[in-house]
Amino acid sequence: MKKTEGKRRRKSVSYSKWAYIFIAPFFISYIIFTLTPQILTVYNSFFENYRDGLTQIGPNFVGLGNYQKLLTPDSAGVIDVLKYFGNTMLLWILGAVPQFAVALLLAVIFTSSRLNIKGQGLAKSIIYMPNLIMASAFSMLVFALFNNIGPVNKLLISTGLIDKTFDFLTVKVSVRALIASMNFLMWFGNTTIVLMAGIMGIDQSLFESAEIDGAGSLHVFFDITLPLLMPILSYALITSLIGGIQMFDVPQVITAGKGTPNMANTTVIMMLNNFLSISKNYGMAGALSVLLFIITGILSMFVYRQMAKQYKR
Amino acid sequence: MSKKNKKARIQLILLRTLAYAFILLLCAMCLFFFVMLILMSSRSNSQLQGAFSISWGGHFLQNLRNAWTDASINIPRGMINSLIVALSSALLTTYFSALTAYAIHVYDFKLKNAIFTFIMAIMMIPSQVSAVGFIQLAYKFGLTNKLWLLIVPSIAAPVVFFYMKQYLESVLPMEMVEAARIDGTSEFRIFNDIVLPIMKPAVAVQMIFSFVGSWNNYFMPSLLLTKAEYKTVPIMIAQLRSADYSKFDMGKVFMFILLAILPVMVVYSLLSKSIIKGVTSGSVKG
Numbered sequence: 001m002k003k004t005e006g007k008r009r010r011k012s013v014s015y016s017k018w019a020y021i022f023i024a025p026f027f028i029s030y031i032i033f034t035l036t037p038q039i040l041t042v043y044n045s046f047f048e049n050y051r052d053g054l055t056q057i058g059p060n061f062v063g064l065g066n067y068q069k070l071l072t073p074d075s076a077g078v079i080d081v082l083k084y085f086g087n088t089m090l091l092w093i094l095g096a097v098p099q100f101a102v103a104l105l106l107a108v109i110f111t112s113s114r115l116n117i118k119g120q121g122l123a124k125s126i127i128y129m130p131n132l133i134m135a136s137a138f139s140m141l142v143f144a145l146f147n148n149i150g151p152v153n154k155l156l157i158s159t160g161l162i163d164k165t166f167d168f169l170t171v172k173v174s175v176r177a178l179i180a181s182m183n184f185l186m187w188f189g190n191t192t193i194v195l196m197a198g199i200m201g202i203d204q205s206l207f208e209s210a211e212i213d214g215a216g217s218l219h220v221f222f223d224i225t226l227p228l229l230m231p232i233l234s235y236a237l238i239t240s241l242i243g244g245i246q247m248f249d250v251p252q253v254i255t256a257g258k259g260t261p262n263m264a265n266t267t268v269i270m271m272l273n274n275f276l277s278i279s280k281n282y283g284m285a286g287a288l289s290v291l292l293f294i295i296t297g298i299l300s301m302f303v304y305r306q307m308a309k310q311y312k313r
Numbered sequence: 314m315s316k317k318n319k320k321a322r323i324q325l326i327l328l329r330t331l332a333y334a335f336i337l338l339l340c341a342m343c344l345f346f347f348v349m350l351i352l353m354s355s356r357s358n359s360q361l362q363g364a365f366s367i368s369w370g371g372h373f374l375q376n377l378r379n380a381w382t383d384a385s386i387n388i389p390r391g392m393i394n395s396l397i398v399a400l401s402s403a404l405l406t407t408y409f410s411a412l413t414a415y416a417i418h419v420y421d422f423k424l425k426n427a428i429f430t431f432i433m434a435i436m437m438i439p440s441q442v443s444a445v446g447f448i449q450l451a452y453k454f455g456l457t458n459k460l461w462l463l464i465v466p467s468i469a470a471p472v473v474f475f476y477m478k479q480y481l482e483s484v485l486p487m488e489m490v491e492a493a494r495i496d497g498t499s500e501f502r503i504f505n506d507i508v509l510p511i512m513k514p515a516v517a518v519q520m521i522f523s524f525v526g527s528w529n530n531y532f533m534p535s536l537l538l539t540k541a542e543y544k545t546v547p548i549m550i551a552q553l554r555s556a557d558y559s560k561f562d563m564g565k566v567f568m569f570i571l572l573a574i575l576p577v578m579v580v581y582s583l584l585s586k587s588i589i590k591g592v593t594s595g596s597v598k599g
Contacts, residue, residue, distance in 0.1 A: 015420050018500040022416035023428065025409050026469050030435075033466035037446030038438075044445055102339065109332045114325065117332060125585040126340045128592070129347075132581055134529040136547040137573040140554055141350055144566050147558060151353065154365035185342065190592060197593035217328075246439050249531050249547075256554050269441055269532070276448055276536055285445045293442045300437035 044286030051280045058283065066287035080263075081271065081288065087259070088267040091251065092244030094176060095183030100237065102184075103191035108221060110192070111199045113207070127189035135186070139253035142178055143169065172264045175255065179265065182250050187243075191236055198232035199225060235306045242299050245292065248273065268292065347578075354567035361563045372564060380568035386549050387541060388572055395545040396576075398460055398534075399527040402467040403520040407477075409468045410519070411512055414477035415504055419490055429478075436471040441532065448536050458543045463534055467527070473519050480515040481508075518591035521584060525577050546573045 045066055049059035073079050106127075110120055117123075130138070146152050146168040156162045168174040202225065210220050226233075248269040251259065257273070259266025268288070275285035353361065356370030380388055417429055456462050485508060493503045509516070531547040538544050544552075550573050553566055581588060 015500065016422035019416045019420035019422040019425070022420075022504070023413045026413040026474070029409070029466060030469035033447070034435075034443050034469060037443035037450060040446030040449060041442060041444075044449065106336070106339070109335070115329055115332050117329075117336070121586065123336050123340055124589055125581075126343050128585070128589055129578075129581060130343050132525050132529075132577050132588075133574050134531075134547055134550070134577070136529075136531045136551045137570045138346070140550050140566070141346060141570050143554060144353070144558075144563060144570070145346075145349060149362065149559065150563075151349075151361070151365050158365055185346075188339075189343070193589060193592045242437065242439065246441060252531075253551050253554050272441060272444070273532070273536070276445065280452075282445055282449050289442050289445050292439065296437065296439050296442075303437055304433065 041286050041289045044282045045290050047283050047286075049281070049283045062283070066283045067291075070284060070287050070291070081268070081291070083263070084259075084266050084268050084271050087263075087265055088245060088247055088269075091176060091179050091183070091247060091265070091267065092241065094180030095187070096237075096240055096244065099184045099188045099191055099240070100233075102188050103195055104233075106188075106192045107195035107199055108225065110196055112217075114211075114217075124189070124193060127192060129189070130186045131190045133186070135182075135249035136253045138182060138186070139250045142182060143254055146178065169254070170261050172261050175260060175265050179251050179254060182254075183244075183247070187240065191240070194236050195229065195232065198229050201232075202228045231306060231309070235303060238299055238302050238306075242296050242303070245269075245296060245299075350567060350571055350574075354564065354571045356564055356567075358562040358564045370564075376564040376568040379562065380565045380572060383565065383569075386552065386569065387544075388546070388549060388569060390542060391544055391546045391549045392572065392576075394460060394538075394543060395528055395547075398463050398545060399524045401464040402527040403523040405464065406467040406470045406473050406523045407516045407519045410470050410473035411477045411509065411516060412504060414474050414481055415508055418478060418481045418485065419487070432471045432474055436475060444533065444536070447533070451537055457537050458540045459537075460543060462537060463527075463530075467523065470523070473523065476519060477512065477515055480512060484511055514587070517584075518587055521580060521588055522591065524580070528577055549573075 044059075046061060046063060047059040048057060048062045048065065050057050070081050071079060109115060110117055110124075144150055148165050148167055148169075152168070153162075153165050156166065157164075166174075168178060206224050206228075207220065210224055215223075246269055247267045251265050251267050252270055252273065255265050257270065259270060272285055272288050272292075275281040275288065349367075352367055352369065354376055355373040356366075357372040357375065360366070360370045360372070380386075413432075417425060451457055451459075451462060489507065490503060493507055494500075498506070529547060530545075531551065534545050535548045535551065538548060550569060553561075553569060558566070
């Protein structure tokens, strides 16, 4: 790229018109379908604007009223948005811990020249597959398998492991376990592939000299692989966290939008969805979106810095 | 062979066995649900209500017919709608992202760096942040139940742009563009006839990702598509959840799920290698 810099500059004047023509569709589409709605979202957050039954309330300017309402505890002393944020984070952590542990281990196994694992192509194809499956369909499948009259309950009863039907979909622990396992299953293959690329990007001579020095596998992992993998690992972790904050399809379908039991599995985006679909409460939905934007914005800064660093290299 | 060497060999064999067992276990977990789905969709409702069994039920075609002609969930219509949205989005997203990336890569113009930085900055903003305004505008202008409203916004896809930009940097020699200019080829033709073919691998990978993402998308479509004839597959699948499953033909439900994931599975089984390569070589550059 550097080499052609001089040549390009000479010709630049007459061609810059084309540059603007070529980027125009992208920017026009971005301004109409993303930027304008985003600005409108922020604007909405300062207005009371919802439907109560058949009557439309507002829009009335309320300043920071929606934010205040969002962060005010209800009669039971619970701040809904914080509860849902906590649910979302808990569900993410429950899935992400095994996801990253397994992915890290798998990536090390796959890239180890000593183990020299065969059939990697096929194995990678299989473990990546769940990532492409429609999350709502996967959730419906899990529901169909684990409901009261589903095959799993039948199997557990017929083998005598339980003596009466266990309702997986109403018990807090089992609903969470199901959602977290699904997230794990859908994402560990993706993380494995990303981390593998990271490990393969490490200077191979480091591993060779460690081997000559007689360093053990654990020693190599903790003193070479892990520290040098840190940038990519943290990148993968934060993008996973950003994805986790947006968790919606799986808990929405598994709990039929109710976050059963007792809203213990309602995520932040499910709350947003309720504002938008049920009460058309654009004001509260706007305020919630702005909070989400701030949180993901801060997290994205880390990702952006990481990518900028990679890009320069 | 020395004693030490022998010990190391045994250790290696042991480690290798453990590693293969671990990989097999994980693969089995990933395949488990898929196999269960196919088995269960071969069983009639009464078989499913009866004792648990993993044997082939023999009602696969019956279930397929029932699901395909179901009166309340019009799955063929849903699949056509999904296909229209996913295919058009994939085409628009890859073409215009490539075009934008090409413009930023090849031309020197005043706003070049500002624009590049801007696109990088907006890349991570979650789509839900614009959802409120988007839904409000859609309702205001009477644009609910319009499939094109799910398609056209895909023209601006910052992540795809970034991938294309990186790809161009690694494959496109400026000499080629300049030679074409000397031949008198117009700038637009240079992109369409020379650059786009060079970018084929990148375009193909991004088309697949975009297709899959759009085919599986649930949040936005569910808020915009309220009429049965415009609903896409994920909305129909989610609808099954609220039906009273004790009265529902579960064989049909499993078949609906199978139909929902089948197109993506077919594409994946044909192109898994290039898809996996695409995971690492672009947006998540290692």
